[in-house]
Amino acid sequence: MKSSLLQSLFDEEERRPLTVSELNEQVKTALERGFASVWVEAQIVNFVAAHSGHWYFTLHDGDSQLKAACYIRNNQRIRFQPFDGLQVRVRGKLSVYQPKGEYQMLVESLQPVGEGALKVAFEQIKAKLAREGLFAEELKRGLPLLPKRVGVVTSPNGAAFYDILNVLSRRTRTVNITLIPTRVQGETAGEEIEAAINLANQYNQNTGEKIDVLIVGRGGGSSEDLWAFNEERVARAIRNSTIPVISAVGHEIDFTIADFVADRRAPTPSAAAEIVAESEEGLEAFIYQRTQDLFQLIDYKLLQARADLQELALSPVFTEFPNRVKDWRYEIEDFMGQIRNALTEKIKIKEQRLESLSNRISPLKLTSRLNEKKIRLALLRQKKISAMKNMSDAKSEKLKISMASLDALSPLSVLKRGYSILKNEKGEILHDINRVNIKDRLKIRLANGKLEAEVLRKEK
Numbered sequence: 001m002k003s004s005l006l007q008s009l010f011d012e013e014e015r016r017p018l019t020v021s022e023l024n025e026q027v028k029t030a031l032e033r034g035f036a037s038v039w040v041e042a043q044i045v046n047f048v049a050a051h052s053g054h055w056y057f058t059l060h061d062g063d064s065q066l067k068a069a070c071y072i073r074n075n076q077r078i079r080f081q082p083f084d085g086l087q088v089r090v091r092g093k094l095s096v097y098q099p100k101g102e103y104q105m106l107v108e109s110l111q112p113v114g115e116g117a118l119k120v121a122f123e124q125i126k127a128k129l130a131r132e133g134l135f136a137e138e139l140k141r142g143l144p145l146l147p148k149r150v151g152v153v154t155s156p157n158g159a160a161f162y163d164i165l166n167v168l169s170r171r172t173r174t175v176n177i178t179l180i181p182t183r184v185q186g187e188t189a190g191e192e193i194e195a196a197i198n199l200a201n202q203y204n205q206n207t208g209e210k211i212d213v214l215i216v217g218r219g220g221g222s223s224e225d226l227w228a229f230n231e232e233r234v235a236r237a238i239r240n241s242t243i244p245v246i247s248a249v250g251h252e253i254d255f256t257i258a259d260f261v262a263d264r265r266a267p268t269p270s271a272a273a274e275i276v277a278e279s280e281e282g283l284e285a286f287i288y289q290r291t292q293d294l295f296q297l298i299d300y301k302l303l304q305a306r307a308d309l310q311e312l313a314l315s316p317v318f319t320e321f322p323n324r325v326k327d328w329r330y331e332i333e334d335f336m337g338q339i340r341n342a343l344t345e346k347i348k349i350k351e352q353r354l355e356s357l358s359n360r361i362s363p364l365k366l367t368s369r370l371n372e373k374k375i376r377l378a379l380l381r382q383k384k385i386s387a388m389k390n391m392s393d394a395k396s397e398k399l400k401i402s403m404a405s406l407d408a409l410s411p412l413s414v415l416k417r418g419y420s421i422l423k424n425e426k427g428e429i430l431h432d433i434n435r436v437n438i439k440d441r442l443k444i445r446l447a448n449g450k451l452e453a454e455v456l457r458k459e460k
Contacts, residue, residue, distance in 0.1 A: 023096060028096035031103060035094035040066070041113060042104065057082065059090065059105065068092070070107035077233075078110050080121035087113040091187065109187055111227065118223045122230055127258055129232065136240050140263045143243045143275070147212035149176045150276055151203075151243065153196045156181040160219045160248070160269035167273035175276065178203075178211060183228075184218035190231035197237040197245075204243060215272045216258060217248030229256040238262055248272035277446065308450070328402065332395045339391055343384045347430045351378065421445040431457055 018026070021061040042059035044331050047053055053072035053189050068080040069091065070078070082088065091109040096102070112121045115349045121285040134154060146438045150168065156179060156434065156457065168175050197216065218226070228234065229249045235257045238245045247262035256260040259265040266272035422430040436455055444451040 020101065024096050024098040024101050027103070030097060030422060031094040031096060037091065037093060038105075039089060039091050040297055041087070041089045042066070044082050044088055047082055047084050049081075055082065058374055059088075067097075067102060067104040068107050069097075069104055070110065071264045072109050075110075080112070080124045082110065083120075086120070089113050111187070111224075112223075113327065118227065122257070124399075125230060125235075126260065127233055129235055129257065129261065134235060135260045139239070143264060144212045145245070147175060147276055149178060149209060149211050150177045151180055151200045151211040151214045153180045153182055153200065153214060153216040154218050154269070155184045158184065158218055158219055160184075163268075163270045164215060164248075164273040167270050168277060171274065171277040184223065185225045186227055189228035190234050193228055194230075194237040197234075201242055209360050211243055214243045214245045215248055215269070215276070216262070217265075217266070217269050217272065218250070219269065220251045220254065226250050226254060226256055229258040231257070234258055235261045246272045246275060263313075264269060304450075322450055324406065325403070328399050330400065332392075335395060336388070339388055343388070347380065347384070349375075350377070433460055 022193050042061045045058045045060045045065070047055070047057040049122055053075070055067055055070040055075050057070075060066075061069050068093075084424045089111045090105065090107050092105045092107040094103060095106050097104055112118050133139070138152070140264055152164055154164075158373055160177060165177060165412075166280055170175060178200075180196040180200050182192040184193070197214065200211055216234075217229075226249055229247070238247070238258060244263045246266050247256070247258040248266040248271065249256045249258055250268075253269035264274055264275065354370075357369065420432065421444070423445070424430060425441055425443070427443075430442070436442070436458060438455050438458065442453050442455065442456045
């Protein structure tokens with residue numbers, strides 16, 4: 001064994017030195033294998049955005065520094081512009097820049113740290129999307145009146161989903177809920193939220209069941225917890241969605257980019273559920289109120305009809321008419337009595353003369369003349385009956401004419417022929433068009449009811 005060790009000292013292959021490139025290559029391989037994914041929190045200094053699109057900067061923590069590079073394929077996913085002095089949390093791998101033998105960090109993900117840094121990044125993204133017009137009011141769509149299916153993009157384990165489920169279950173009976181689960185915080189949350197929104201739209205295209213509105217959100221948290229809803233990818237997914245979107249992120253004081261680009265912002269997830277359910281509640285309340293109004297109107301119309309009927313019943317036209325008919329009947333009966341008495345008296349006189357003559361003539365002539373008188377008497381009786389009938393018919397006809405005349409004079413008969421009585425709001429009957437102005441409200445009395453109208457135009 002010792003001889004083989006000594007032999008190796010003289011082995012040319014063992015003693016061959018490495019080139020710098022080979023050494024850097026081995027160091028690079030070892031670093032990338034040992035530090036394939038690391039997180040570093042530091043401050044950015046010496047930031048440079050190269051013409052190639054790559055970013056180069058130094059990570060500094062006050063005592064040490066580390067060079068870093070973020071190539072264009074990675075920084076395209078970072079939706080804000082870093083700057084010197086920005087505190088960031090960086091994920092990437094360690095590698096070696098072989099030409100110079102310098103080790104550096106290849107950045108794959110970069111997030112601002114701290115409220116001030118997050119606010120700067122927030123304003124950068126907001127300004128960029130505003131310039132593109134993603135927040136324009138004319139792009140915002142109205143929510144459906146009575147949604148049948150509501151999609152919820154949130155974490156299945158968070159309180160937000162259960163708040164939404166509780167509100168919708170309590171306040172509406174017609175809405176179905178479809179959960180599209182996703183992470184709502186963390187490095188990949190923005191990408192997953194974008195994918196969930198796209199999945200909901202694909203669901204509408206590929207299935208018969210349609211999602212009518214999307215609620216995208218989560219419960220409260222720090223600015224870092226809510227950061228996924230500030231990512232540009234999420235904003236563009238909301239804007240490109242064919243389904244109207246309600247943003248419900250955090251609490252009432254929390255604002256995210258998703259709130260500005262969504263079709264409707266809700267201060268909390270529970271409030272988003274109430275917005276979805278308010279149309280059904282409003283419609284039920286509207287129908288109930290209109291039903292009550294209809295009942296009140298029916299009661300009012302019935303009372304008004306009873307008052308009108310009582311007014312007509314007490315009208316002189318209806319109170320005097322029966323008395324007039326009664327007077328006419330008495331007159332007819334009186335005329336009939338007079339005719340009856342006159343005919344009876346005339347017959348009595350004729351019978352007396354007949355008896356006187358019978359005593360003055362012979363039996364034969366008496367018999368002959370008696371037969372003649374009987375015939376004449378029969379004729380007279382027949383004439384009496386005819387005369388009484390004719391007189392009765394004449395009086396009846398006169399009565400009918402009088403009744404028809406009275407009926408023609410009745411206001412109701414005039415109204416039944418298509419006429420109407422116009423009154424102004426003071427109850428005055430209108431005869432002159434000059435007493436009527438445009439927009440005046442008129443009361444119209446027809447044969448079977450009353451109307452109220454408004455004057456739109458007048459002609460002389």
